[in-house]
Amino acid sequence: MVELNKICVFCGSSEGNDTTILDVSKQLGETLAKNEITLVYGAAKIGVMGIIAQSTLDNHGKVIGIIPEFLKLKEVVHLGLTELITTQNMHDRKMQMQEISDGFIALPGGLGTLEELFEILTWLQLGLHKKPIGLLNINHFYDDLLNLLENMVRKGFLSMENYNLLIVDSSIDSLLKKMSEFKDPKSPKWLNSDRT
Ligand code: AMP
Numbered sequence: 001m002v003e004l005n006k007i008c009v010f011c012g013s014s015e016g017n018d019t020t021i022l023d024v025s026k027q028l029g030e031t032l033a034k035n036e037i038t039l040v041y042g043a044a045k046i047g048v049m050g051i052i053a054q055s056t057l058d059n060h061g062k063v064i065g066i067i068p069e070f071l072k073l074k075e076v077v078h079l080g081l082t083e084l085i086t087t088q089n090m091h092d093r094k095m096q097m098q099e100i101s102d103g104f105i106a107l108p109g110g111l112g113t114l115e116e117l118f119e120i121l122t123w124l125q126l127g128l129h130k131k132p133i134g135l136l137n138i139n140h141f142y143d144d145l146l147n148l149l150e151n152m153v154r155k156g157f158l159s160m161e162n163y164n165l166l167i168v169d170s171s172i173d174s175l176l177k178k179m180s181e182f183k184d185p186k187s188p189k190w191l192n193s194d195r196t
Contacts, residue, residue, distance in 0.1 A: 008101035033061025045078035099190030132182035
């Protein structure tokens with residue numbers, strides 16, 4: 001079992017226009033707080049980012065925000081977080097998110113969310129970490145992306161093994177359960193080998 005003490009959530013710095021996405025994002029914050037899982041995220045108080053952070057805090061959970069200096073103004077930092085970490089640049093932000101988190105979840109978002117999701121997924125594919133990555137497919141938001149990934153498998157650009165590294169579910173509880181049961185399929189079950 002993977003112990004999920006800290007989960008990093010990638011999500012939109014906008015709110016979008018689907019209220020179900022906002023409701024479920026709020027529920028995720030509540031679930032993290034109730035399960036004593038610390039939220040790690042990009043530190044903004046705007047968009048889905050702000051909603052999940054506020055919901056975690058409102059339910060007495062812990063939130064660690066990580067933001068690069070240059071984005072501090074642009075993304076409007078949430079000043080009520082349990083801990084705020086400022087990094088020199090985007091690379092350091094993502095490196096620190098990766099290092100301190102036990103797993104990752106992507107919620108709906110835009111280009112930044114996709115970039116963050118696929119970078120952490122490619123790091124897993126390369127064996128640079130062995131942490132579970134979940135996609136919370138709220139209201140079919142990611143259906144087209146999943147179709148594209150399936151097409152990559154069909155056309156021979158993505159192995160089924162690597163496609164299966166991404167844990168997908170539309171239910172929060174079921175996603176968290178699958179993440180806690182995650183086993184990197186490339187690691188021999190009887191060895192805890194380091195592939196870095
Ligand atoms: P978005 O999904 O575009 O609303 O962005 C969500 C988060 O991704 C924000 O915290 C952005 O700072 C971050 N982000 C935006 N562009 C990038 C990028 N190129 N690399 C990493 N993170 C990014």
